[in-house]
Amino acid sequence: MQVELRDIRKTYGPVKANAGISLRIPAASIQGILGENGAGKSTLMKILSGFILPDSGEIFLDGQAVSIRSPADSIRNGIGMLHQDPLDFPPMKLIDDFILGHPGALGLGKAAAAREFRALAEQFDFALEPEAWVDSLTVGERQQLEILRLLWLGARVLILDEPTTGISLPQKEKLFATLKRLAAEGMSILFVSHKLEDVEFLCDRAAVLRQGSLVGEARPPFDTRTLVEMMFGKEVPLAERRTTVRESGILQVRDVSLEGLRIQMRNVSFEVRAGEVIGLAGMEGSGQSTFLGACAGLSRPVEGSFCIEEQDMTGRSHHDYKKEGVAYLPAARLEEGLVPGLSLTEHFVLAEEKKGVFIDRRKARRLAQERIELYNIKGRPESTVESLSGGNQQRMLLALLRSPLSLILVEHPTRGLDIESTIYIWSKLKARCAEGTGIVFISADLDEILQYSDRVIVFFAGKVSPPLPASSLNVDRLGALIGGKLWEELESEVAHA
Amino acid sequence: MSGDIILIGLAGVLSSAAPIIFGVVGETISERAGVINLSMNGMILLTAMGGFAVSLATGSLILGFLAGAAIGALVALIVAFASITIKASQVAVGFVLALLCRDLSYFLGNPIMGEAGPRLPSASIPMLKDLPVIGALFFRQDLMTWLSFILILAAWFFIFRTRPGLVLRGIGEKPAAAYVRGANVNRLRYLYTVLGGAIAGLAGPIFSLSVKAGWKGTISGLDGIGWIVLAITIFGGWNPFKAAFGAYLFAFLQWLGLVLQPALPGLPSQVLQVAPFPLMILSLLLVNIGNAEWVELSLAHLPPRARRSISRLLRAMNATPPAALGTPFAKD
Numbered sequence: 001m002q003v004e005l006r007d008i009r010k011t012y013g014p015v016k017a018n019a020g021i022s023l024r025i026p027a028a029s030i031q032g033i034l035g036e037n038g039a040g041k042s043t044l045m046k047i048l049s050g051f052i053l054p055d056s057g058e059i060f061l062d063g064q065a066v067s068i069r070s071p072a073d074s075i076r077n078g079i080g081m082l083h084q085d086p087l088d089f090p091p092m093k094l095i096d097d098f099i100l101g102h103p104g105a106l107g108l109g110k111a112a113a114a115r116e117f118r119a120l121a122e123q124f125d126f127a128l129e130p131e132a133w134v135d136s137l138t139v140g141e142r143q144q145l146e147i148l149r150l151l152w153l154g155a156r157v158l159i160l161d162e163p164t165t166g167i168s169l170p171q172k173e174k175l176f177a178t179l180k181r182l183a184a185e186g187m188s189i190l191f192v193s194h195k196l197e198d199v200e201f202l203c204d205r206a207a208v209l210r211q212g213s214l215v216g217e218a219r220p221p222f223d224t225r226t227l228v229e230m231m232f233g234k235e236v237p238l239a240e241r242r243t244t245v246r247e248s249g250i251l252q253v254r255d256v257s258l259e260g261l262r263i264q265m266r267n268v269s270f271e272v273r274a275g276e277v278i279g280l281a282g283m284e285g286s287g288q289s290t291f292l293g294a295c296a297g298l299s300r301p302v303e304g305s306f307c308i309e310e311q312d313m314t315g316r317s318h319h320d321y322k323k324e325g326v327a328y329l330p331a332a333r334l335e336e337g338l339v340p341g342l343s344l345t346e347h348f349v350l351a352e353e354k355k356g357v358f359i360d361r362r363k364a365r366r367l368a369q370e371r372i373e374l375y376n377i378k379g380r381p382e383s384t385v386e387s388l389s390g391g392n393q394q395r396m397l398l399a400l401l402r403s404p405l406s407l408i409l410v411e412h413p414t415r416g417l418d419i420e421s422t423i424y425i426w427s428k429l430k431a432r433c434a435e436g437t438g439i440v441f442i443s444a445d446l447d448e449i450l451q452y453s454d455r456v457i458v459f460f461a462g463k464v465s466p467p468l469p470a471s472s473l474n475v476d477r478l479g480a481l482i483g484g485k486l487w488e489e490l491e492s493e494v495a496h497a
Numbered sequence: 498m499s500g501d502i503i504l505i506g507l508a509g510v511l512s513s514a515a516p517i518i519f520g521v522v523g524e525t526i527s528e529r530a531g532v533i534n535l536s537m538n539g540m541i542l543l544t545a546m547g548g549f550a551v552s553l554a555t556g557s558l559i560l561g562f563l564a565g566a567a568i569g570a571l572v573a574l575i576v577a578f579a580s581i582t583i584k585a586s587q588v589a590v591g592f593v594l595a596l597l598c599r600d601l602s603y604f605l606g607n608p609i610m611g612e613a614g615p616r617l618p619s620a621s622i623p624m625l626k627d628l629p630v631i632g633a634l635f636f637r638q639d640l641m642t643w644l645s646f647i648l649i650l651a652a653w654f655f656i657f658r659t660r661p662g663l664v665l666r667g668i669g670e671k672p673a674a675a676y677v678r679g680a681n682v683n684r685l686r687y688l689y690t691v692l693g694g695a696i697a698g699l700a701g702p703i704f705s706l707s708v709k710a711g712w713k714g715t716i717s718g719l720d721g722i723g724w725i726v727l728a729i730t731i732f733g734g735w736n737p738f739k740a741a742f743g744a745y746l747f748a749f750l751q752w753l754g755l756v757l758q759p760a761l762p763g764l765p766s767q768v769l770q771v772a773p774f775p776l777m778i779l780s781l782l783l784v785n786i787g788n789a790e791w792v793e794l795s796l797a798h799l800p801p802r803a804r805r806s807i808s809r810l811l812r813a814m815n816a817t818p819p820a821a822l823g824t825p826f827a828k829d
Contacts (some may be wrong), residue, residue, distance in 0.1 A: 051676075051677060051828060052828060070681075071676060071677040071678065071679055072677070072679035072681075074680070075555065075679050081677065081679070087671065087673055087674035087677050088671075088674060089667060089670050089671055089674060090664075090820075091817055091820070092666070094668075098665060099660070099663060100663050100664060100667050100675070100678060101664070101667075101675070101680065102659060105660070106659050106661070106662055107658065107659060108658060108659065108663065109661070141556055441757070484806025490795060
């Protein structure tokens with residue numbers, strides 16, 4: 001189905017999220033929508049899917065003007081959107097999630113729906129079981145579930161908002177294959193991303209948004225430099241690799257075994273040295289989060305010990321780890337890392353952990369102001385944290401870290417951030433390394449792992465590789481290990497060494 | 498104690514649990530949609546008084562029950578308006594309403610206090626009532642007790658086996674996700690809060706026209722029941738079957754207190770009167786034990802098979818509340 005947007009405008013207070021965007025997407029094609037965080041991509045897509053109303057503008061489907069005033073309207077017109085955080089129901093069974101919102105009789109018609117579910121899943125080679133629970137799925141599988149559901153609803157236009165954040169390489173390959181196939185069958189696909197390589201690989205055309213306006217369109221072969229210039233209005237240099245590893249050890253992990261309800265890990269041993277960056281790679285739920293949490297004292301090992309700078313920390317509380325200079329930055333920034341409702345100033349007051357009961361307002365505000373400038377946060381001391389964009393929340397988390405630190409443990413440091421913010425975050429993390437801090441991080445982005453790690457540990461279904469020098473890996477080998485291949489080879493290498 | 502007395506006692510447990518069941522099912526529907534109706538305690542008192550007053554004035558039992566449902570719906574409408582339209586705190590609004598309705602019922606009910614009024618007759622079914630055991634338990638009850646059985650089944654079927662019920666669970670769990678699937682979240686929340694209020698509003702008249710017939714003001718012994726209803730809704734994991742089990746357990750414990758009193762003359766009578774409450778707390782703890790970290794840790798040492806079956810059992814007992822319970826929905 002051909003989609004045409006004409007002069008779409010939407011303002012939030014003083015911010016022009018969409019300042020008159022016109023775009024035409026032909027049928028049977030994949031249209032990339034590029035732009036940095038806050039460029040207006042999500043707003044435009046939410047308008048097309050009826051989630052928010054534009055101030056003005058028109059939408060045409062196959063040349064017919066349509067009025068889309070609610071998601072119900074967009075569904076009726078065959079538009080389906082896959083949101084960045086899958087909008088599904090984690091405590092439900094897949095089949096219930098699949099049926100919810102589908103029109104039909106009073107009864108659920110589960111048997112018939114399950115048949116159609118299986119047929120669709122088989123068609124796209126998705127290994128999804130209708131009686132399983134949604135909360136047992138990885139992000140990639142939840143996307144697959146949403147795609148099946150939207151197809152069952154009869155979607156002919158599919159919008160995907162940053163679909164490749166948080167999914168593994170094999171899942172990404174499968175997603176791309178599915179999208180290409182759907183486009184070949186006549187579907188129009190809008191692929192929203194800030195990842196150039198994904199757009200370059202997948203899309204038939206790309207539109208670039210900056211500050212609410214369409215700044216240009218491109219067709220393959222894409223030129224990365226031109227696209228980056230269009231996105232940022234300037235060239236962004238990539239940081240060069242440099243290592244700051246020193247000889248002294250920070251964290252010793254000795255023969256640690258961990259058990260969660262779903263996953264078990266046995267006899268993990270390695271050492272993090274001062275100034276070293278270790279990347280933990282693996283599909284979501286392969287044990288790396290459990291492991292990182294254990295390094296921060298959040299759960300206890302069944303066997304083995306953790307030492308920080310030669311001091312045995314096994315079985316101590318997270319509070320004790322913090323006293324030893326360990327900082328833990330969880331993936332869910334707003335849920336676990338920051339306190340929604342509190343202002344930036346109040347966060348700095350909390351983080352300082354000064355003695356005494358009273359708050360010196362003026363001093364606190366001055367400190368907040370300093371840090372905000374130092375970390376280049378777009379926000380005011382009195383803004384609440386939830387009003388910040390994702391990139392600024394991540395900067396805020398870094399700004400809250402105390403100095404000096406011996407170890408930083410961080411989950412998905414740049415998930416959902418654009419290139420500029422990513423480079424900025426890593427420049428700050430690397431500056432910590434130069435001071436002798438060790439960093440252990442989890443990322444689903446293989447390029448990020450290879451770009452910034454000194455050594456990489458791969459997790460697969462509870463198996464844990466020894467630390468592998470990043471120089472010995474490339475995207476293909478790392479992708480294979482994450483997918484559970486090449487492990488025998490790896491184990492024999494270790495046995496010989 | 499002879500068998501007959503036990504049977505009559507248990508039949509009494511079933512009928513005295515009926516108002517609690519109406520309250521719990523109404524609250525469950527409302528909370529499934531994401532709205533906490535905390536006014537339950539005052540609302541039950543007000544509907545008990547109002548239902549009895551209407552029945553007394555008109556001589557009609559049906560009008561009495563309808564008045565209860567109408568008052569319940571009206572109170573729920575205030576909760577819905579405050580929490581959905583004005584986006585005020587549901588807890589604050591509900592709590593104030595609970596206090597207001599309670600005092601209102603005592604104040605307005607003063608003139609009819611202690612008057613003898615109509616009473617719901619028991620409706621025995623011929624033939625079936627003479628069946629051994631189940632005849633005495635089920636077929637000599639009054640109409641509202643039967644309706645309470647049907648209500649449990651119907652509510653469960655609606656929530657878990659129908660398409661609108663699935664959407665109901667969706668709007669309480671993740672309203673944004675239900676909204677992108679075409680549901681009009683706020684309108685549905687209004688609907689289910691008012692419906693839940695109407696159902697719970699029948700609890701009062703069941704007390705004042707049947708279980709504890711009449712209106713006796715502060716000594717009616719109804720004050721506190723609404724808080725128990727709220728607790729049982731949580732205890733029941735927002736599932737009508739489990740909630741009904743909680744209601745029957747509570748009624749049974751109360752009856753046990755009465756029965757045991759003559760058997761244990763040394764024990765102060767207050768102990769037995771209060772006993773159902775701590776016992777309810779204990780069972781609440783037991784049901785949610787799977788949430789505790791130490792349980793998970795100690796389970797880790799068991800052999801895998803035993804661990805899997807225990808954790809499955811815990812997962813079945815353990816209910817997570819509707820994720821969006823108590824939070825208003827706004828599309829960013």
